[in-house]
Amino acid sequence: MAAALQWIPDSLYNSAVASVGNNYSLYEKELRTFHGGIIFDVYYKLYKSHDLLRLGKEFEVLEQFEKVLKITEKRQLLHNCFQALMDYSYDIAAKLADAFEKRRESIPCPTDADIDRMVKFGFSLGSFLSDAGWFVESESVYLDCLELCCGACVPVVKPGAFPMILECYKRVLHVRNSYCKIKEALQTCKEAEAFIEQIQHYKEKANFAGIYSEVSAFYFIQSNYKEAYNWSVKAIECMDSSLSPREIVNILCNAAKACVVKKQFRQAELLIKQAVQRASERFGSRHLFVANALIDYGYYLLHNDSSGHAVKVYQKALDIRINVLGGNNLLVAIAHEDLAYASYVYEYSSGNFQDARAHVEKALAIKAYLLQPDHFLLPSVKRVNALILEEIAIDSHDKEVQRRLFVEAEEFHTSALQITKQCLGELTVQTGKHYGNLGRLYQSMKKFNKARKMHQRAIAIKKEILGPDDYEVAISMGHLASLYNYDLGLYKEAEQLYLKAIDIGLKQFGKGYSGLEYDYRGLLRVYSQLGDSAKVSQLHFDLHVWKNLHDQTLEAADKTSPFSFELDPIIPEEIYPFFLGAQ
Numbered sequence: 001m002a003a004a005l006q007w008i009p010d011s012l013y014n015s016a017v018a019s020v021g022n023n024y025s026l027y028e029k030e031l032r033t034f035h036g037g038i039i040f041d042v043y044y045k046l047y048k049s050h051d052l053l054r055l056g057k058e059f060e061v062l063e064q065f066e067k068v069l070k071i072t073e074k075r076q077l078l079h080n081c082f083q084a085l086m087d088y089s090y091d092i093a094a095k096l097a098d099a100f101e102k103r104r105e106s107i108p109c110p111t112d113a114d115i116d117r118m119v120k121f122g123f124s125l126g127s128f129l130s131d132a133g134w135f136v137e138s139e140s141v142y143l144d145c146l147e148l149c150c151g152a153c154v155p156v157v158k159p160g161a162f163p164m165i166l167e168c169y170k171r172v173l174h175v176r177n178s179y180c181k182i183k184e185a186l187q188t189c190k191e192a193e194a195f196i197e198q199i200q201h202y203k204e205k206a207n208f209a210g211i212y213s214e215v216s217a218f219y220f221i222q223s224n225y226k227e228a229y230n231w232s233v234k235a236i237e238c239m240d241s242s243l244s245p246r247e248i249v250n251i252l253c254n255a256a257k258a259c260v261v262k263k264q265f266r267q268a269e270l271l272i273k274q275a276v277q278r279a280s281e282r283f284g285s286r287h288l289f290v291a292n293a294l295i296d297y298g299y300y301l302l303h304n305d306s307s308g309h310a311v312k313v314y315q316k317a318l319d320i321r322i323n324v325l326g327g328n329n330l331l332v333a334i335a336h337e338d339l340a341y342a343s344y345v346y347e348y349s350s351g352n353f354q355d356a357r358a359h360v361e362k363a364l365a366i367k368a369y370l371l372q373p374d375h376f377l378l379p380s381v382k383r384v385n386a387l388i389l390e391e392i393a394i395d396s397h398d399k400e401v402q403r404r405l406f407v408e409a410e411e412f413h414t415s416a417l418q419i420t421k422q423c424l425g426e427l428t429v430q431t432g433k434h435y436g437n438l439g440r441l442y443q444s445m446k447k448f449n450k451a452r453k454m455h456q457r458a459i460a461i462k463k464e465i466l467g468p469d470d471y472e473v474a475i476s477m478g479h480l481a482s483l484y485n486y487d488l489g490l491y492k493e494a495e496q497l498y499l500k501a502i503d504i505g506l507k508q509f510g511k512g513y514s515g516l517e518y519d520y521r522g523l524l525r526v527y528s529q530l531g532d533s534a535k536v537s538q539l540h541f542d543l544h545v546w547k548n549l550h551d552q553t554l555e556a557a558d559k560t561s562p563f564s565f566e567l568d569p570i571i572p573e574e575i576y577p578f579f580l581g582a583q
Contacts, residue, residue, distance in 0.1 A: 097129070104118065139172060210251065291331075410438070429461075477500055481497035481522055494526050
């Protein structure tokens with residue numbers, strides 16, 4: 001017989017923490033003299049007891065928050081507390097940023113020691129805020145750090161201060177990129193570039209890899225993929241073992257995305273898998289920083305025709321962010337959006353968009369709550385929502401429901417286009433995509449003249465920016481070919497567009513690429529309408545080859561997990577040679 005369970009009393013420490021938390025007003029002054037670990041445990045007790053107003057008042061005291069911020073092993077729990085306050089409409093992020101600014105202003109002519117101490121704390125606070133998606137407040141802290149390093153009391157910047165100043169520029173650029181503050185990020189790029197020239201003149205050592213990577217990210221968000229790729233290559237070339245694990249992972253992730261859009265998938269795979277493995281080994285599988293790497297890994301998988309694996313990776317990233325951040329958080333919204341789009345792509349043939357719609361609606365709700373109506377982080381989620389609504393409308397047998405969904409999709413696509421043009425201008429890849437999406441929608445709505453104009457505009461923009469042989473151009477050609485084929489009866493025009501799109505797809509992705517199916521089937525219909533039996537026969541054969549290869553790819557994917565890889569770690573100095581070898 002099993003022994004009876006014995007009562008085990010709570011530890012004396014836990015009992016003391018609970019007692020202090022339950023009688024906080026009696027011990028408040030004494031507690032502030034304790035070590036940060038003890039202070040945090042009491043704060044966490046306040047959080048668990050839902051005493052958020054008292055917790056917020058404590059977090060407002062910059063000296064106290066500085067103490068708990070040093071307890072890195074409990075950082076995830078600190079994020080839980082912080083997000084709870086933000087959800088409670090207690091804007092602790094802004095209060096801390098304001099408190100840091102007041103501390104800086106309270107030292108009108110700081111000594112070198114004052115600057116060093118303040119900037120180090122600013123980096124820690126700004127990083128915490130940035131990790132949780134509070135980019136505006138993080139930017140404020142980093143700008144204060146930059147002001148400290150380049151303040152008016154120091155007429156000439158000493159060369160020894162150059163590395164810290166460049167680090168400030170890198171961090172400011174990172175949060176401005178993350179929050180899509182494009183004009184401000186451009187200004188930071190210009191200032192950083194001028195400062196780099198000074199550093200190089202004095203032959204000072206500094207983190208060039210980090211700033212180059214953020215410049216790459218700046219060009220990436222504007223869809224200037226050539227510059228994004230070039231700067232990411234420079235970043236990889238400059239990496240060395242003196243960089244922190246976080247820095248190395250960031251550089252690898254940014255470079256991997258730049259490789260994806262340049263269709264250099266072998267290079268992208270090398271970089272992103274090294275990044276995910278490094279992040280997981282260094283921070284553990286449930287860390288926010290790992291979720292960031294997984295988001296970029298999902299991006300690689302989705303664009304490399306592995307949408308099923310992308311769904312799994314995005315889901316894991318979302319689970320981590322919800323577990324740590326939850327609530328109305330921008331990073332959670334972005335993860336919902338990415339998962340929605342991956343689910344939409346994965347279920348495109350089945351028409352099962354229930355999960356995709358649920359995730360995009362959550363993303364929309366959070367972003368609408370946190371952002372201004374014309375913010376550049378809104379067009380992407382509006383685009384995804386419109387795509388999903390359009391497909392649901394097409395499958396609907398209720399004409400009134402279909403009409404309503406089409407109108408709603410048009411509003412979202414049009415809004416996304418207008419915001420993008422306002423932020424980036426007319427001649428950008430993103431604008432071209434929005435024109436193409438409107439073209440597809442107008443085709444579904446049987447507004448064929450509008451559809452034709454939208455597709456032609458999309459092709460013209462993409463060709464001018466990317467050249468005639470980019471797959472983005474091929475996508476728009478396929479859409480225009482579909483309009484000519486199925487709705488306008490312009491079979492010869494459709495044939496030429498299909499052939500060009502197929503040629504680009506084969507060159508960039510190979511014979512098993514899923515996107516080829518729609519162009520093959522469209523071209524098959526063209527030749528059937530034209531009565532060309534020989535080409536009809538050839539197309540049937542091409543489709544048979546495609547299906548076999550595609551089925552083999554799906555079967556292999558079903559037997560593997562996107563998380564199952566184990567790599568030999570490559571030291572930072574050797575990643576660049578491996579990168580070149582993967583070309």
